[in-house]
Amino acid sequence: MEIIDRLSAGDPEKKKYYIRLFLDTIEPELGNLQAIDISVDQEPIRAILHKLKSQVQTIGAVDAHALMSAQEQTIKEGKQITRSELDNTCELLSVLIQNMQDLLK
Amino acid sequence: MSKHLKIALVDDDIPNTEVLRDFLIRNGYSHVDKYHDGESFLETLERFDDRALVLDFDLSGGGELNGLEVLEAVKERSPQTHVIFFSGQDSLEVAVESLKNGADDYIVKSNAAYALVKTSLDKVYDLQVLKLSERRNARISWALAIGWMVTLVGVALFVAN
Numbered sequence: 001m002e003i004i005d006r007l008s009a010g011d012p013e014k015k016k017y018y019i020r021l022f023l024d025t026i027e028p029e030l031g032n033l034q035a036i037d038i039s040v041d042q043e044p045i046r047a048i049l050h051k052l053k054s055q056v057q058t059i060g061a062v063d064a065h066a067l068m069s070a071q072e073q074t075i076k077e078g079k080q081i082t083r084s085e086l087d088n089t090c091e092l093l094s095v096l097i098q099n100m101q102d103l104l105k
Numbered sequence: 106m107s108k109h110l111k112i113a114l115v116d117d118d119i120p121n122t123e124v125l126r127d128f129l130i131r132n133g134y135s136h137v138d139k140y141h142d143g144e145s146f147l148e149t150l151e152r153f154d155d156r157a158l159v160l161d162f163d164l165s166g167g168g169e170l171n172g173l174e175v176l177e178a179v180k181e182r183s184p185q186t187h188v189i190f191f192s193g194q195d196s197l198e199v200a201v202e203s204l205k206n207g208a209d210d211y212i213v214k215s216n217a218a219y220a221l222v223k224t225s226l227d228k229v230y231d232l233q234v235l236k237l238s239e240r241r242n243a244r245i246s247w248a249l250a251i252g253w254m255v256t257l258v259g260v261a262l263f264v265a266n
Contacts, residue, residue, distance in 0.1 A: 003216055007124050009131060021120040051118065051166055054193040054214045058121055069195070 117167035142167030143175035162192035
């Protein structure tokens with residue numbers, strides 16, 4: 001979360017504000033990814049991955065960004081990702097959300 | 106030092122837009138507006154719009170238009186407007202297509218990308234300052250030329266009399 005520190009220029013209130021902003025987007029989208037039916041059109045999954053990958057990168061979650069970029073690329077190439085691959089992403093996002101919530105305490 | 110360059114950020118990614126806006130304000134750009142879809146930005150676009158535009162490529166979370174369509178509309182209505190793409194699409198083809206269609210720069214979103222956007226906007230700002238200075242110099246040159254002509258006519262009339 002060093003990046004959030006840098007972006008908030010050491011202002012603790014700003015830092016919390018940014019964390020809440022990112023949580024407001026990432027949390028509902030994680031719920032969407034967990035509930036989505038992957039056996040049909042995967043374009044909605046690609047759209048969510050695309051939206052979230054920039055955000056997780058901004059807050060410094062390099063692993064989550066790399067995984068989501070690879071999965072987005074797979075879908076773009078017309079291939080499908082599996083439920084367990086998507087679950088790995090959801091797992092990383094859950095950890096990220098937990099870390100961010102801890103910072104708000 | 107405050108830089109007098111108006112900037113419009115068009116991105117459906119709300120947190121990133123907010124953070125980028127704060128970053129630019131902290132770095133001297135006091136006039137930064139944000140829009141979360143291309144349509145609402147285009148409603149405000151004027152014929153000779155002097156704003157620099159930082160535009161996302163994939164605006165699917167916002168309105169109907171994508172970044173390329175917004176770029177096309179901007180170049181049609183206000184060709185001199187500077188457009189910097191700030192996109193999550195790390196694709197050479199997309200970058201080339203954007204530049205071919207009149208974008209001034211293409212920056213892929215990353216941790217260091219905010220600084221790159223600022224550097225790109227600094228160039229636009231320097232260019233605007235240079236153009237203003239050229240216009241001012243041209244006005245001074247005209248004023249001097251007219252002054253000389255008036256003086257010469259005055260001298261000629263004086264000699265003639």
